[in-house]
Amino acid sequence: MTSNSSKSSGKSSNKNSGKTCPCGSGKSFDLCCAPYLSGAAVAPTAEALMRSRYSAYTLNDEAYLRASWDERTCPAERITHDEPTQWLGLEVKNHHADGDKATVEFVARYKIGGKAHRLHEVSRFVKYDGKWLYVDGSYPAK
Numbered sequence: 001m002t003s004n005s006s007k008s009s010g011k012s013s014n015k016n017s018g019k020t021c022p023c024g025s026g027k028s029f030d031l032c033c034a035p036y037l038s039g040a041a042v043a044p045t046a047e048a049l050m051r052s053r054y055s056a057y058t059l060n061d062e063a064y065l066r067a068s069w070d071e072r073t074c075p076a077e078r079i080t081h082d083e084p085t086q087w088l089g090l091e092v093k094n095h096h097a098d099g100d101k102a103t104v105e106f107v108a109r110y111k112i113g114g115k116a117h118r119l120h121e122v123s124r125f126v127k128y129d130g131k132w133l134y135v136d137g138s139y140p141a142k
C-alpha cells in the first residue's frame with residue numbers, strides 16, 4: 001500500500017509582498033507604485049505619477065485618482081466604474097518634462113466584457129506645490 005499522494009499541493013515559493021506592479025515596470029508593487037498610492041511617497045516625475053495612476057485604475061482606487069488629478073479638470077462624476085475591467089498592460093512611449101509641465105504619451109490596453117480596447121493618450125501634467133498632477137489628455141491621430 002504505497003499510495004504516494006502526489007506532491008502537487010501548492011509549493012509556490014511566493015514572497016508574499018513580491019507582487020509585480022500592475023504598471024508593467026517589472027518592479028515589485030511595493031517598490032514601485034504602492035508608496036504613491038498609499039501616500040507614503042510623492043511621485044518624483046510625471047511618468048511615475050502616470051504609472052501610479054494606471055495602477056490605481058487597475059485597483060479601482062478612486063481616492064488616489066482624484067488626489068492626483070488637477071482639481072480644475074477633475075470630473076465631478078465617478079472616475080472608476082463597476083464594469084469589471086481586465087487591465088492588460090501599459091506602455092509608456094514618451095515622457096517630456098519642461099519645468100513644472102510635462103507630457104506623457106502612453107498606450108494602455110484593457111478588456112471590458114471580453115472586448116479589447118486600446119487607449120493611446122498624451123497626458124498633460126503640471127507640478128503644483130511639489131506634486132505632479134494629471135491635467136487632461138488628448139488622443140493623437142494616427
Ligand SMILES: [Zn+2]
Nearest residue numbers: 021023032033
Ligand atoms: Zn508601478
